[in-house]
Amino acid sequence: MNADAKEFQIPSNLNASTPPEKRGASRDRVRLMVMDRTTGKTIHGQFTDLASYLKPGDLLVMNNSRTIPSVLRGKQGTCNVEIRLSRQLSDRQWDALVLNGLCKIGEMLILENGITATIIGNGSERPLVRLLFSKGGVELFNMIFQFGEPIRYEYIDTTWPLETYQTVYATIPGSVEMASAGRAFSWRLINHLKKKGVQTTFLQLHAGLSYYGDDHWPTPSKHPEQFHISEQTTEIVNRTRKDGGRVIAVGTTVVRALESASDHKGQVTPQDRLTDLYIKEGYPLKVVDGLLTGFHEPEASHLHLLTAFIKKDYLLKSYHEALGHEYLWHEFGDMNLILPMENE
Template identity: 60%
Template sequence: MTNIIHQSFEIPEYLNAKIPAEYRGGMREHVRMMVLDRNTGETYHDRFEQIDSYLSPGDLLVFNNSRTIPAVLKAEGKIEIRLSRQVGEGQWEALILGETNGTLILPNQLYAHIIGVGSEPPLVKIAFSKAGTELLDDIYQYGEPIRYEYIENPWPLDAYQTVYGSVPGSVEMPSAGRAFSWKLIKRLKQKGINVAFLQLHAGLSYYGNDDWPIPTKHPESFHIPSDTANLVNTTRKSGGRVIAVGTTVVRALETAVNEIGEVEASTGVTNLYIKKGFQLQAVQGLLTGFHEPKASHLDLLTALIEEERLGAAYQEALQQGYLWHEFGDMNLIISTRESK
């Protein structure tokens, strides 16, 4: 992992976003946005609903339309199951909190058994007694959204969805797109800014007790439709900018780049770890939230902008009072002076 940015800041408690914007009396798009020029390191401070001011006709926004599932299940014996990734029919990698003998008893005659190790400790592989829509029905009926310690109050599952999320599978919200409303997306399209969708089902990004996933052992399932791949390639060829809405989109698109530098329609599992020095071929910009000091997402950001500039911008974000985490403010990293 990189060093400078990971060690350069701490998030004060008062900058943890605990309440979604629409529960603070506003709308989803009523959050702040720091625009960061990836070439110069210059910053601009604005409202997210003004994002169209920084985009141009012919640019392409790529969204992750994976839908968040209620991935926390409570089993008998005060055991908590945090689903991470589906690995087979009725089989998941999961984090188990609490003492278990290997059998997990859940409501509605649902059982699960630990059948192996996961992609990395402390994840394990579990097999449920149900599968398909029957299992998904139980997950939706008895599960709860994953909620980390900085979120004091439980919020409904809908608070953990993007408005365009349509394919269930993420255990954590692909939160970079949370601030978009359909009204804003429509306005962007009317201005000639194109939109496309893919799926990457986000797994657990944190295991608790200061334990984070190893970036090279964090597989996530993805699907890039042919329409999206074609739009990315034609945008690049026509001089437009491909702007990923979220690090998940960057990971999926860069995984699908072929030997001639084009994105191919594809379905699979990615272990791609993007860090400083990685040559991005599909993406020229990124809309994302503000990331925690030990999150590997910061490593991905250093493939877009020099680490020193990113660190300086994060210090400025702290001084300006930007809010962190999934209900927080936005960061647009883009070449603002790029010729069109």
């Protein structure tokens, strides 16, 4: 995608730096661009009209992982350091990005409440390192939630509270970044969809860092993420497919989890494990029919995943159209629905 996407650049005025609620609207008052997977045709509308593009019996699968305040401040000797947690490995070990510090094995970082973190090795890929905290369990998480901050990338110039980085249905803490495709949902809209016969269910995939800084993005195959799919959710997904309904993932994290948990026939089973599945152009989707997501940078692996749903040419054409219509990018921005719509 990178070579084809050089012409695709996001003007700074289209980087959504402010949540809709702070722009005088509700969180579901964002725009929606709908793409037909088959023809590439686009429709421009509002997210509150989502039900008009779905049918009774369709299933929305949502990621209810809750965002933690994963940016910690500390000291390394006399130097201030910033730690961005990426993935929990055990009660006391995390993969993390350490900024402004010396990333050598044995180096100790001093945090709040008397807690320290020692660099004990390399993380799953560079520039991540493996940290061993001096405390675990409730003590460590209390420190994280008391002193940590949500990750804020350079296009956001205001400090927003942690609740700004949650979906309304987030319940299971673990993601270091918000599962942002679901942010635009309000309970009012979810209830409206249910009244129209659209089903909903949940899984958890704890999202790791999506960006390391300095134009460095994670390598998907070296970026495992923990996911959990319950027996109840697998039953709903499998029944929907059997009954001819469409399974629509709310976010790329949901696609990754569902496809990781399915066999070659698309039958999903309950699972609780890591996945390093990399979905890109040519990947044969077995479970998921449609995708609701935000708009992604050309370098991001999330954008590569979209080419498993729609031809690259159609995708790039639609993204240029979105730029022309001034859709907003990133977690506080507008939404994109990719669905098979032909002959409906």
